[in-house]
Amino acid sequence: MPGTYAGKLLRINLSTGDIKVEEIPEEYLRKYIGGRGLASYYLYKEIDPKIDPLSPENKIIFATGPLSGTAAPTGGRYMVVTKGPLTGTIASSNSGGFFGAELKHAGYDMLIVEGKSEKPVYIYINDDTVEIRDASHLWGKDTHYTTDKLREEVGIKNAKVACIGPAGENLVKFAAVINDKHRAAGRTGVGAVMGSKKLKAIIVKGSKRPKAASDEFLHVIREKTDTLRKDPITGEGLPKLGTKVLDNIINQNGLYPTRNFQTGVFEKTHEVSGEALVEKGYLVKNRACYACPIACGRVTKLPTGLEGEGPEYETGWAFGANCGVSDLNAITEANFLANELGLDTISTGTTIACAMELYERGILPKEDLQKGPELLFGNSEAIVYYTKQIAYREGLGDKLAEGSYRFAESYGHPEYSMSVKKQELPAYDPRGAQGHALEYATSNRGGCHVRGYMISPEILGVPEKLDPQSLEGKAEWVKIFQDLTAVIDAEGLCLFTSFALGADDYRDMLAAATGWDITTEELMKAGERIWNLERMFNLEAGIDPKEDTLPKRMLEEPMPDGPNKGAVVKLSELLPKYYEVRGWTKDGIPTEEKIKELGLEELKK
């Protein structure tokens, strides 16, 4: 087995109780790298993409990469790959913390969970000892209680836990998997898939350290870690202010989505920004994930006495500007709740924002609130109240739990859902960055910013500054960013490393870890292969390429004010070019030649 791979996967069938360990052929490893790539390959090979995501036929894969669990900087990442209930697309959700590294240390590159249990269970993994155990006493409990209780029960204080909260149990379409209490495989509703299988948690303890193919590995990772430490973004900005450094940047650039994306400037940003979190004294310290020199995590304590982690940028925005709320206390409290109940904060906040717009427009009648607080923009009580309601599917929460698209559609106005492929958009108004808009429209898991973070060149000026309103070269940039991100997700590293590292650096680390004589070109080809594989899965699942689009507001309503006043997304010009750059037909379908070039013929069903 090459270097830092475990070379094995653990397969658990919850219907039959079967537990198996399988070898992973090296050929697959080199072709799909690991993590998001390898797991997507297994999922596509093993399930019919047309199945109901919440049926026992769906599988859920917890996958590490070759650099997960090693000393490579940020090597604590893992992916949760399954068919997603929110979008109906392939869903892959990435998380940090310590769980992924521990799974690798237990001796597995991946855990594949199949079938469905009759009663609530959890999976216990301690190196080679693997058991399916009763979790009836944990059903209904939040993620913090579950984590503490499980550690106590198995008698291993530092075992790592990934679990769902009430939201996952109640099949909320955007329920998250929470690991290490404060880290989330947040997006696409992967927590609901665990819930549908009656799988409450996985607790893991491992003692096997991955061994690199050569001693050169230590030298290489020392060099990359040094680069990250010296970089002004990963060495200074992110450690000091966390991701919330972005609030002011994105607002000043006029693409900070406000009141359900009605405008791109929030007049109260100074009250909720990363700077405010520090200046108000809420920030206690920062916290790092496994092997991370950046440490962007925020440990916070509110004047009310509440303590937890967060908010990071997306969460602070989703419950803040997007709901018109400027009360940092309420925003942080909603964040803590989402972690404890197991919810994706972006979709939770954006779904509440959508409901606020429907209410203010008189489309959502007051009686439907069932005595809940009024859904008015700026109402801080509402964000906390409805977050709880969603997790338990109580009152209006039952409908909100279906996500903003299905919610708005049920009132006859899906156009007020700010989503792509039914997944809520994150914290950048696409009218302020044309390349980022294209990335939203084409993301394989629906509205998402971390499939190709075009904000980096278009707004932040890294690796170079592009004009955000220019269309020139944007299709090419989006393709490269999407392919490179797939590589990073496959290797088991954090996307934030890419502020300081480039494709050659990811090649260097993989080569030293595995002993492979791999070129940057081969690595980027693997990224392209992963992207096309996901696209093929989605097409077969019945996702029409016509869904490569954006909410009507982004295409037709000019930005009303701020630096991007008058702008709309010019998708009709960007998309054909993107399909061409991808080597797809003009209808957005990978050609036979492209599929052959990438060696994906065996998957074409």
Place this chain on the structure above:
Amino acid sequence: MEFFATLRLALGVASIAFELDTPTTIKQLVDMASQKLGTDISQKLFDGDKIKRGTMILVNGKNIHHLNGLDTLVEPGDRIAVFPPAGGG
């Protein structure tokens, strides 16, 4: 002129105002800011005549990269936002 992120935390100042009689470039304005603050902020923002990679200077929300760089002229009433290199997601 408003300062953000680590620059604001380091300076301990959120913003300063200028009274301008003549057309002034961003480069001149940063020099004036350094004098007012008693600390050379141009060192933090520029590499010689160039803006440091990732450093962001906005005039009314427009990045000077896409205006006239450090020679961009500032007029009375303009709002300048200055950010050191930053990222997140």
